[in-house]
Every structure is written in C-alpha cells, then in structure tokens.
Amino acid sequence: MSNAIALKEITKRYKDVTALRSVSLTASKGEVFGLLGPSGSGKSTLLRIIDLLETPDSGEVQINGETVHSDSKDAFQTRRRIGMILQKPMVLNRSVENNLAYALLIRGWSEEEIHKRVDRELKRLGLEERRMKNARTLSGGEMQRLCFARSTIFDPALLILDEFTANLDPANVALLEDMVRGYASENEDRAVIVVTHNLFQAKRMCHRMALMWDGEIVEVADKKRFFEAPEDERTAAFVSGELVY
Amino acid sequence: MALEVSYDVIQVTLLSLYVSGCATILGSAIGIPLGALIGLKEFGGKGLLKTITYTMYGFPPVVSGLAIYYLFSRAGPLGSFGILFTPTAMILAETLLVIPLTTGITIASVAEVDRSVKETVKSLGTTPRQSVLTVMREAWVGLVMAAMIGFGRCIAEVGAAYMVGGNIKGETRVLTTVIMLETRQGHFDYALGLGLVLIVVAMAVFFFLRLLQEKELL
C-alpha cells in the first residue's frame, strides 16, 4: 500500500495567525481518511494546500510519491488528478450536461468519449430529462450530487471532500455518502480525504482519522482506536462531543 | 428633392452603422480580453493600470480625433497610408475611445464573478488560459454590456468623426456629422429628424445586443 498523499511539516501563516504548524500526515491508496476537528483548526487550509490552491510557507506536498509545488506552471496537471467537493455547491451558469462535460472538455477529450461519460453520469444522477436545464435551477441536494459527479467524471486518484454534506438534509447526506463509498470501492488505487466535524459521518465513512486542533495534528488512529481508546485527552473530549465547534 | 434627400440619408445611416460597428468590434476584441487579463491576473502595477483605464473614460473625443489626425496627416508619421478623410480613420479614432470602456467594464465584470467559481474551476484542473476563458463566459452579461456601451459611444461620436473624416459628401458623412452640418445651417427640424433616425437605428442594434446578452449560453 503506497501513499496516495504525504504532507511533510506543512506550515502556513496568515499575517499574524499561524493556521498550520508543521503538519505531517499520510493517506494510503484504497483508504478513506477522515480529518476531524473544530472549526478554525486548519482543516480547510490543509485541503487547499493539498489541491495546490495555496502555497505553504514551509514543508512539502507529495502526491503519489512525487513532490509537487503550487507555484509551478505544471501545477494544473497535478490538480487534474485530484477531485474536490466543497460545502457549498458551485455550478457554472450552464446546462447540467455542460457542467458535467466541463472537466473533460478542458482535458481535450473527444466529443464521443465525453458524450459517453456524460450520459453515464446523467443516468446515475437520474437527471437525464433535465440535462439541458440550467444547473442553477436544481435543488440543493441535486446540485451537490451534480458537483460530485462533475468532480469525479475524470477518475481522479485522490478525492478531497470539505464538509460536503454540511448543508444537506439526511436523505441527501445518505445519497452522497453512498456515492463516495461507491467511488472508493471501484478502484483500490483511489484515496479519499474527508474533512468533517460530524462524528457519525466519520464513523460511517472512514478507515482512519486524525484530529486537528489549533493548526496541529493531535492524534492519528484507525477508527476503532480513535473512538474507543484515544490517546490524547482532546480526542477523548471531541469524540464525546465536548469540544466546542 | 425629397427623394434625393432620403437616398442620402440611407447612405449616411449605413455608413454610421459600418463605422460604429467596426469600431465597436475592434474595440471589444482588444478591450475585453485585455480587461479579463487585467482583472484576473495578479501583477505589480495592477492598481495603477486600472486607475489609468478608468481615467480614460473621460478622454476627450476631440483629442482622440486630433491624435489620429496628427498620425495620419500627410505631414505625420503614417501619412503615406492615405487614411485621412476616409471611414478607416474614423473607425480608428472611435476605436481609441471604445477601448478604455470595454477594458474597464470587463475588469469589473470578471472581478464580480464569485471567487468560489474561480477556485472550483481551478480545482477541476484548468490551465490559466482555460480559467480566464471560463470566468469570461460566466461574466457574459457584463461583457456584452461592455460592447453595448462601446457601441453607444461610437454612434454618438461627432467631434473626432468630423475631424478625421472631413464630413465629405458621399464618403465620410455619418448621421452625427450631418446633424451638426444641418444644425449649423439652421435646419433644426431636419436635424432633429435625423436625430430620430439615429435613435431608431441605435435601438435596433441595442435590441439585438440585448438578446445576445440574455441568451443563456448553456
């Protein structure tokens, strides 16, 4: 099992606030890795650094064993292997169909290939009759599912999710979690990093998880130990719902 | 006499459309991409460049006319092209006036596009060029507005058009310069009538542009 992603001593400062202090972690291929913690602990910043949207002040990011830099002119190639889904669904002002096709269009896929993939996804999403409608007319749940589909349509090896069901009702939460589970199990080379503050979601989805607290990784453990026998007292407080978030 | 007049009016109107249309297209082709780049890229001096662009909104048209006149006068550096007193010179003078407008409005339009759109697009793996193009498409309404304002500027232009065009009968007369001529000669009613023609023609163009703007580029 090789590392899908490895972060080595990542530090990031914003003016006089230190968002991340020398954070290191690894996630393996075939793993669903959870990143938990209260808001403001630096989880989102870490995700943005992984997706090369931000540059760390120090430290290294390695994707699949290869060191990558967010300010290199090939950064976009690395981003093409990563799929990201945010809390708020963000679709382009285009049809459902064109939103799905977008990631493939920019990669220069052939029209035929794109058509095949898009049809497949539309079927999965149950949005075939509404393929020509403006994506912004969809409901919240439908839009987030669309965002999932368009961010995975190009088979990224690494999927990162930032509170991706925080705005959804329970039915849609279940649907989205199923989609992630399905995606991860399709191919054992894929890895998923889930940022969530929802303990139950973490329990349902992740194999291993880490607790972040004030810019640092406090504890990393597999699910059983994380919940039943945490080493750090903050972890214990968090899993019993005591840490304020 | 009346028949002769309306024959002239048609020609003058068509020339107005031609000169204004070309200047708008040229000014948009230059200004919109330029505005997108300035609006979306970070670079030193970006603020200064924006201020200069916006300042040029107030650039006096008669100075634009004078600049083109100096350039293309026989005594000037580009005189040998013989462009002076032709519609081409008028197009050039009006394009100079349109560029700051299309650039400035595009800068504001792309800046207005939600930051999360820009980031989502980047996270999907766009090259910088692809990012810019996608954001531009998201800002479509603003971009068409830029072209509209550019066209409005051109169709209303008189000073620069007269100076570099010469208001030559059958060659470089457009609606605005003829209105000025007729007003000078005291034919106020006729001038007003031509003004009405101008507004009707402009309305048709803006109607088309509005359709373009509201068209959902799905």
Add this chain to the structure above:
Amino acid sequence: MKQSQMVVVAVAVVAILAVSAAAAFVLTNEEPKKLRMATTTSTQDSGLLDYILPTFESKYNCKVDVIAVGSGQALEMGKRGDVDVLMVHSPAAEQIFVDGGHGTNRTQIMYNWFVIVGPDNDPAGTRNATSAKDAFQRIYDNGTAGHAKFVSRSDGSGTYAKELSIWSSIGYNNTTVAAFSNDWYKQPGRGMGEVLDMCEDMNAYTLSDDATYYSRVDVALIPHLNITKQGDSALKNQYSVILVNSTTWHHINKTLAKDFLDWISSNAGQDLIKSYVKYGHQLFTPNAPGYASATAITGFVDIGRFEDVTAGTSGVPDAKLMAKDMRAVAPRGEAMDGA
C-alpha cells in the same frame, strides 16, 4: 452546441457589416480621379459648391471631396499636404501662407459681402453711419456706454479677421479687456449661424457674411435682425483659390488642382458663379483677373420662396424689398452703395 451558435452570431454580424459597407460604398459614386479641397464652412453652407462643382466634375470626369472647416484649419491642412487645393477668404493669412512656401498660384476668384447686422431699433444708429468704420465706431461708443452689444466670431475665421481689421483701422485693439469688456463685447468663438442666433437673442450687432445672414432669414430664425450697413469697400470679402505646394507634397493631384483653378477663373467658371442665386440674391461676384463681365446678368431671378419668408418675418419689409429691387436693377459685378 454553444460553439456553433456563437459562430452563427459572429457570421451574421460580419455579414451585416459587410453588406452595410458595400452598400455605403456602392451608393457613393466612385470617380476615378479625386480632388481634395479645403474650404470654409460658410462657403459650403452657401451652397455655391454644390451648384458649380457638378459641372467641373463632369467636364473633367472626377470627384471633388470638399472638407469644410474654419479658415485657420483649412490653411493648416494645406500646410500639412492633406488637401490638394484651398478655397478660402482670409487675405492676410493667405499671404502669410504663400510667403511661407506652402502654396502657389494664389488667384482671386470672387467676392461677396460682409454686412453689419443689428437689432430692429438700431440703438447705435448704424443706419446713419457713413461707412463701415463709422458704424463700428458708433457701436463702440454705444457699447461702452451700455446702450448696445456686439457679438464677435472670435475664432480663426475670415469674418473675424475682417472684424479685427476694421477695429484696428479705427485705432482699437479688441483684446484690451477694459475697453472691450464682456458687458457689451461677447466672444463665444462660434460659427456664423450661431452668432446670428445669439444676436437675435441679445439684441446685439455683429459682422456677418451676407449668405449666412440670408440663410438664417430664410429659416425664420432671426426675425428681429436687419442689415444696417452694407456695400462699403471695407466690407468686401475676397475669395481666392490656392494650390497646395506639390513640390513639398508629391502625392498632390497637381494636374487636377491646376485644372480646377483654370476652370474656375475661366469665363465658363466665372459665369457659373455669377448665375448662382439663392434667397433671391446673387450671392457671389466673380472677379478673377481678366474676367470680362460682358455677359452681365441683369434682371431679378425670382425664386418665390424667399419673398414669402421675408414678407412674413422681416421687421423692416420695406428696407429688404428695396435692397432686393436695387440689386435687380444694378448690373452685376459693379460695386454698390458708394463703395
């Protein structure tokens, strides 16, 4: 999908532009040879060129592009070689132009008249003036005393140059602010038509070329202004044609320019100028060197419309009709009113 729609739109726009351009140019008569002429706005507005140029154009199979600007600008365009020939009426400036080597073959071709124009009640009593200089003196005296006003062209025009020469001939410098104060001496820097409108509005005097005055009367814009002094030789407005220097500017159509000069100073051209009547007046008197006015036109060419207008709007119908009759009787080409 969206790509092809954009293409259709783009093609449609380009097609419309192309059609407009083609139509605009097709409706123009593209003549093989072109002569570019700079002249003044008052010359163009008189309609003379629209009247005489077609004859020249068909005789020499060419097209004359007329660019009408202020006198100063016309001369400047000549200096820069942007036109082939000038037709202007600013003798002092023309002389400087020629002396500076910018033009050749300066030839006088015709003249018209400046007139002093004033309000109905003639507060400065210019109708009783013995000459143009006297009229101006009266305007000055009454102006500074607060009884009258004067609106000046105050631009680089020939009319303004004439106005200045009259002021200086009676010893005044119109730039002395104290004497020529804004209270009575207005300097808008505008064209003749607009200045006449201002006079109508302010009950003021001005110096105008007769053609613009008549045209303003024709459209009933200045019902309370009348000619109070005319015919003084000081009020003669001399027109000349000057060829732009073709040695400096090789691209000049010098043959055609010379043809134009020869033609307009020939009997044929001069007769044509003489035959131009508008607002019931022969507006220009041809006086090219060697022109014999043997074929002088006498008798009045009645164009009807002008009579209707003057009868209805003129504040002094008798004076106007009398002036018309006088012209009808006097042979053309001769000086009038004691010049």
